[in-house]
Amino acid sequence: MTGHAFRTVNARGAAPMIFICDHASNRVPPEIGDLGIDAAEMQRHIAWDIGAAAVTEILAQRFDAPALFATVSRLVIDCNRNWGDPGLMPEISDGTPIPANRGIGAAEQKRRWDVYHRAYHAAIDAAIEAKLEAGQRPTIVAIHSMTPAMKGVLRPWQIAMCAHEERGLNDRVLAELRRNAGIVVGDNEPYNLDPREDFSIPHHAMRRGLPHLQVEFRQDEIDSPAGQARWAAIFATAIQAALAESR
Numbered sequence: 001m002t003g004h005a006f007r008t009v010n011a012r013g014a015a016p017m018i019f020i021c022d023h024a025s026n027r028v029p030p031e032i033g034d035l036g037i038d039a040a041e042m043q044r045h046i047a048w049d050i051g052a053a054a055v056t057e058i059l060a061q062r063f064d065a066p067a068l069f070a071t072v073s074r075l076v077i078d079c080n081r082n083w084g085d086p087g088l089m090p091e092i093s094d095g096t097p098i099p100a101n102r103g104i105g106a107a108e109q110k111r112r113w114d115v116y117h118r119a120y121h122a123a124i125d126a127a128i129e130a131k132l133e134a135g136q137r138p139t140i141v142a143i144h145s146m147t148p149a150m151k152g153v154l155r156p157w158q159i160a161m162c163a164h165e166e167r168g169l170n171d172r173v174l175a176e177l178r179r180n181a182g183i184v185v186g187d188n189e190p191y192n193l194d195p196r197e198d199f200s201i202p203h204h205a206m207r208r209g210l211p212h213l214q215v216e217f218r219q220d221e222i223d224s225p226a227g228q229a230r231w232a233a234i235f236a237t238a239i240q241a242a243l244a245e246s247r
């Protein structure tokens with residue numbers, strides 16, 4: 001199913017899981033026109049999570065679970081930020097000024113929130129409601145990717161789990177990931193899950209008391225189909241083992 005601000009894969013997937021990919025796309029909707037930055041910048045991590053959508057699709061098929069993807073660049077609106085967050089419609093991102101977001105008016109801010117952010121999150125809400133009505137308690141899994149270097153500092157972690165206070169499932173997945181010899185796994189590095197910054201998992205999973213995971217794959221590991229398949233398999237194996245333990 002395709003919407004203006006989101007798309008859904010495997011909507012009828014039977015597993016008690018829902019995958020979400022907030023930064024799946026670098027698309028700028030035609031009504032926005034142009035953000036005023038080079039086309040090359042729109043290919044960078046500032047515009048989207050490189051490789052994350054492909055990994056999410058593989059996971060949705062493997063688990064037979066629905067997956068929802070925002071289809072608007074996070075430079076238009078960051079679907080993992082709340083209303084009022086300065087990063088919601090960033091004026092500058094990793095050193096790149098975003099001219100179209102400078103001095104953006106209240107009406108356009110509200111329009112972007114309603115048309116893109118709310119529509120995407122309403123679709124996630126509906127998917128969760130459908131699972132609850134079917135008697136399932138879905139695990140919400142948020143898939144992100146991170147740039148290999150930030151502000152000149154290289155990141156050693158190939159995959160990183162992001163957690164807040166509820167660490168049960170997160171820690172079981174971490175332990176399973178660490179069984180893979182030679183893989184560098186981040187635990188709340190470089191990012192944690194912060195309800196003051198992150199929107200999606202706090203809003204959809206923590207608020208409802210649903211089990212959840214948030215993961216970051218390093219972009220250079222998932223920038224090819226082979227890498228996407230490899231890392232989706234590594235993560236899926238860890239999730240399956242972690243969920244089996246918790247039953």
Ligand SMILES: [Zn+2]
Binds near residue numbers: 022023049143144
């Ligand atoms: Zn992301």
